Amino acid sequence: MNIHITGYGLITSIGLNTEENVASLRSLRTGIAKGRLDNTKAYNVGEIHLTNAELKEQFKLQTDGSRTALLGMAAAKQAFEGHVLSDQIRTGLISGTSVGGMDVSEIEYKNYLNESNHNPDNYKHHSSGTSSEQIAQELGISDFVNTISTACSSAANAIMMGARMIKSGTLDRVVVGGTDSLTSFTISGFKSLMIFDDQWCRPFDDTRKGLNLGEGAGFIVLESDKSLEKTGKKPLARLTGWSNASDAFHQTASSPDGHGARLSMNEALRISELQPGDIDYINAHGTATPNNDLSESQAFQGIFGTAIPPFSSTKAYTGHTLAASGGIEAVFAILAIRNGYLYPNLNFKTPIAETGLTPQLDFEEGKNIQHVLSNSFGFGGNNSTIIISAV
Amino acid sequence: MYYIHSIASISHQDSFNVSNVCSKLEKLGQESEVIAPNYKEYVPPASLRRLSPVLRMGLTASIECQNNTEKEFDAISVGTALGCLRDTEKFLVTFHTATSDFLSPTAFIQSTHNTIGGQISLGLKNHAYNMTHTQNNVSFEVALMDALMCIDEGKKQVLVGSADEQIPFLELMQPNLIPDNYPLTSGASFFVISPEASSASVCVQAVAVRFNPTDKTGEIEQFLANQQLTLNDIELALYADQLPVETNEKTETLNFLEYSGLHYSASAFAMHIAHDSLKHSDKRYALIINDMCSDKLGITLLSKQ
Structure with missing residues (x-):
């Protein structure tokens, strides 16, 4: 059985959509620069220069969520564009994330430590599983939702899980990928591990010193042979x-x-x-x-x-x-x-x-x-x- | 068939290394604690010191499962709803209160959800497939779906389980985000699943999850119909707080939250109860209905062969 790929979408520091990403890749333009926010300005990061409100507006997002969820919605919506939900096609969403709603929680927890304006209601976005449910809700997908959290291999594992679920016949079509926003939690974490490069990172170079963090999301749509017959979508890759x-x-x-x-x-x-x-x-x-x-x-x-x-x-x-x-x-x-x-x-x-x-x-x-x-x-x-x- | 070969649960019940957990069950009071085995028998003291409760519980339960299994696991699937909360909170405090540039990385390293699965692979020197699923109250069910898929793909000894830990901070989330009608607890339950029967008699027959179900009764009846069964065939129904279906008088029902306490992967402990109940009785079918979060339904069917 073939696992067909019939959609893709992404948002990164080098572009808000496929065209912008390709333009940057082609012109050797990096997204890594000194951060523009209070918690990123001391670091070289691949930051997406849209606020959460701007993300919602630009991608016409109806569902509320953490920045991780919003980035995920932006990419998953692009991937799922042109796809139509149907009772005849069991459709799922499997997303990988490591931070989930930490971008919201870490601010709220600071309020807690400072004993000022602590609003526990804001932790409703914390759970990684919830971020995927929010992305699924934005797409209208409810047949199956799953979140993989295996740190930096999460999205690859989500893609793998989706392929296996199609192969097993549990799903006909599945949106798979991953999302993570920049958070103080991960910035401080990688700093504590002392694996940041304070310069622009140099993969596979002998003088490499460490990584630069980035944020973004990428999703692809997988379909079975049977699903393809019903959706009539043209496979882009396998x-x-x-x-x-x-x-x-x-x-x-x-x-x-x-x-x-x-x-x-x-x-x-x-x-x-x-x-x-x-x-x-x-x-x-x-x-x-x-x-x-x-x-x-x-x-x-x-x-x-x-x-x-x-x-x-x-x-x-x-x-x-x-x-x-x-x-x-x-x-x-x-x-x-x-x-x-x-x-x-x-x-x-x-x-x-x-x-x-x-x-x-x-x-x-x-x-x-x-x-x-x-x-x-x-x-x-x-x-x-x-x-x-x-x- | 997916035979359950070995089970290890660490919970607020006397559940570790007991032949029939049902004979020991007691309803939990507000002040219950984890009944922990002697972790030092499983984990070297130097490693143990660094491990948070959820890691100790998950790792020890897994080692116990491996001790009772001849072959190495050829796949490991872990479910956790909220992951390593203690280390997460610890690192939040660390960086929010840091006065120097040097932070201890241990809590950060151990804060990712898959530290549980990673510690299991390290502890068992296991190089196999190693997955971590997190989906609120159906975290265990999706991990179990993955495990059964591994068996369908040809794996022979799959370790599947879940682990979650209680931290005092969670109490601040009650009652708005987390219900407060059960004590918050920690728990880890791990199972070895194999396609071969050998000495095992109880199977996971099927598992499913449903999101935003509008008709839970209908979903459960349809799930059973797919197995050529009806609610009348179910002799034991385990549920979370409210049983969303009507059962006949012959069906024994058990609210598993009264025994597991509240953590969002507690349905794994319910599966331990269901297994032992089938194994030590004439009952043939047990159903675990998990709608701890009302918008997500997990359904697991165990049967005795």
């Missing part, structure tokens, strides 16, 4: 491979040889019935932390040997959007296949000494791209891979 495996090495760090990453990539290739040589482009996890990029590079060498296909991290454009990254990068993968794009790995100068790998350096188009492999790795050693293929 989801052919997916996998999740545990590194079981450390709560936050990756194993030096990328054991979990290898397991995940291998299994995704097996499910897609592809050989490593069939992959035309890899969208790497590539956070630009010293640990991730070395570990992921070693895993590439383990899987692809010396014939590593063009690969790049797009996180020097968007920042690391945490739970949303797998959704945003799935949209980039679809665009790569549809338009023959290869995305440059911005800021790369010197290969990592141990591995010597050079990523894709220029924006290219018109390439023949049949299969894209996309990695997302999260805390807890949670490693996920999806493979998107041409129709």
Whole structure:
């Protein structure tokens, strides 16, 4: 059975829609800059310069929610545009998020600590599950709602869960992806881990020091063969491979040889019935932390040997959007296949000494791209891979 | 078939390592506490010190399940409604009150929902599929749906469970966001599910979730009809506060919140009760109806083969 992709949408610091994202990717324009808000101004972040009220207005959102939920609605609405709900097509929404409504809760909790104007009612947006229910409500989807929360692999896992539910026959059509807003909680958290680069991040470069955070959301629509007959939608690409495996090495760090990453990539290739040589482009996890990029590079060498296909991290454009990254990068993968794009790995100068790998350096188009492999790795050693293929 | 092979629950009941949890159940008072096993028998003291209650409970229950299972788990699916609340609150306090640039990262690291699943993979050195689902009161049910799908895909030993923890701050949410007619509690229940019967006799026959159901009775009847059953076949019905269907006089009914207390993944503990009840009686079918949040309905059917 085929898992067809019939819609995609995203919002990132390099664009509020597909066209803007592509324009930025093409012109090597990053979204990472000094933050403009009180809690972001000390950092280089991939911030979306719309307030919550502006988000609601721009995307005509009817449902209230945290910023995480609103970003999710903006992307999911774009993905679901042109789709029609029907009793005959069981439609679900599966979203990945790591912070849920923390952007609201952390402000309210500060009021609590300051013993001023504490309004517990505002915690109604806190639960990650609630943010997905709000996105589903905005789209009118109620057959199934699920939230995956596995840190930075959440969206990739949501995509995988959706594919499996279609394959099992539980759903006909499902909107899958992820969303995360910038919060003081995550900014302080990654600061405490000391894995920020105070400069613009440099994925896969020998001098890389750490990541820049970003915010955003990315969703795609998956449909079964049967659903396609009813919706009449034209497939844009196919989801052919997916996998999740545990590194079981450390709560936050990756194993030096990328054991979990290898397991995940291998299994995704097996499910897609592809050989490593069939992959035309890899969208790497590539956070630009010293640990991730070395570990992921070693895993590439383990899987692809010396014939590593063009690969790049797009996180020097968007920042690391945490739970949303797998959704945003799935949209980039679809665009790569549809338009023959290869995305440059911005800021790369010197290969990592141990591995010597050079990523894709220029924006290219018109390439023949049949299969894209996309990695997302999260805390807890949670490693996920999806493979998107041409129709 | 999805056979339940091993169960480990840590709850406010005497539920850990007991052969029949039903024989020990007592209605909870307002001041009940978690009846904890000796965690040191499961987790090295150096690790244990860093672990919040929800992590201790989830990890220990999982290790106990693995101890009772010959093979390694080939998939792990965890449900949690609110995740690692203690570490979340701890880190909120840390960064809101920080006076220097140096913050301890431990609480942040352990605040993500999948710390429970991650600690299980680390503790068991398990490299398999590892998923964390969070969907308010149906968090356990969606984790269970995933686990059954894993079995359909060919997995043989799937660990599925849920864990949630109570923190005093939650009491501030009562009664507007969280009902206050039951004590807030913590709990972790984990199960090993396998397609092979061997010594097991009780199965998860089916599980479903419904969002914004307008006719709960109709949804439950339809769910049972899909299994060629009616409400008359159900000999034990477990429910959350109010039973949304009418059952006949032969059906034993049990409000599981009186025993689990309130946390939004408590239906996992209800499944433990249902399993033990079927195993130790002539009953054939037990139904768990979970509408703890009125707009989300979880339905789980257990049967004895």
